[in-house]
Amino acid sequence: MNEENKDLIRTIKQNFTKLSKGQKLIAQFIMDNYDKAAFMTASKLGDKVGVSESTVVRFAGALGFDGYPKLQKSLQELIKTKLTTVQRVEMSQDYSSDFEVLNKILKSDIDNIRNTLEDINPKAFEDVIDKIASAKKIYIVGLRTSSAIADYLGFYLNLILDNVVLVNYGISDVFEQIIKVSEEDLVIGISFPRYSKKTYEILEFAKKQGATIVALTDSHISPIATLSDNTLLAKSNMASFVDSLVAPLSLINALIVALGMREKDKIKGYFDKLEHVWKDFNIYEEQA
Structure with a gap:
């Protein structure tokens, strides 16, 4: 069973x-307090509801999970989209010092990069x-x-290519910026929890026009x-009310x-030309 694709609350x-x-006690606690349960060990969850750790493990199995860590991962995926900002702030109140905040956030970001590297599909990366x-025009959508x-991404792609359009909120509506998209074009959509509804709608429109869609x-x-x-x-598991985009x-x-x-x-020739422009117009500080 693919635990990541499960609707956990509905399954419960x-x-x-x-x-x-005993398992019903666990189930009820999770449905009422999924934001807290997501970060509890099996032992701590059992203590909280008054059952043994083994009962918690059997509960995970009863729902079709291969062990409690898989259930916990599903819970953490759930809260990324369901937690309000207020709930996220409440999750972040257990830090005892500023250094503990630094330590936990950096370790969390390291884990996100490590897990991204372990799970990335090399063939998908090359295909992108x-x-x-090969795209005629590249649209980048991230709100x-x-x-x-x-x-x-738009800044650097524009240094390499000359067919990049960054779709964002500005003087014109986002749909006006992508209205000319066609089947020869590529649209790169970027969306992380909490997912932007508008980003989805723009990509849905582009897909109907026949464009190729890449999701990050x-x-x-x-x-x-x-x-x-x-x-x-790319993993973006949060350690606080701030989304991790590392x-x-x-x-x-x-x-x-x-x-x-x-x-x-x-691009070698292009950057050589840019260096002369940057120097002539004093774009960067010159080192003594």
Whole structure:
């Protein structure tokens, strides 16, 4: 069973009558407090509801999970999209010092990069590079918190290519910016929890026009992944009320560098020209 694709709360409700008395206590606690349960060990969850650790493990098995860690992972996926910002802030109140915040956040980001590297599909990565290189026009769509990394991708792709359009909130409506999209074009959608509804709608429109869709997101059950021809996954598990975009940014760095290596001879001359422009107009501080 693919635990990542399960609707956990619905699964619990469907199996509730079949559970033992102790397992029903666990089920009820999770449905009422999934934001807290997601970060509890099997032992701590058992203590909280008054059952043994082994009962918690059997509860996970009764729902079709291969062990409690798989159930916990599903819970953590659930809260990324269901938690309000207020609930996220409440989750972050257990830090005892500023250094503990630093320590936990950096370790969480390291884990996100490590897990992204372990799970990335090399063939999908290469296919995306091929599609970027061959597209007539490339549209980049990333709104709300994802706009930061969409801007970053757009900035560097514009240094390498001359057919890049960054779709964002500005003087014109986002749909006006993508109205000319066609089947010869590529649309890169970037969306991480909490997922932007507008990003999905833009990609849905582009798909209906025949464009190729690439999704950069955190899960195969992400809304934009259901529209994509290629999906690249980057982990964004949060350690606080702030979304972690470190792994997505690292993946985007890899995309830019890989594409740049293919266009090495072309961009070498371009960057040489840019260096003269930057020097002539004093764009950067000169070192003494």
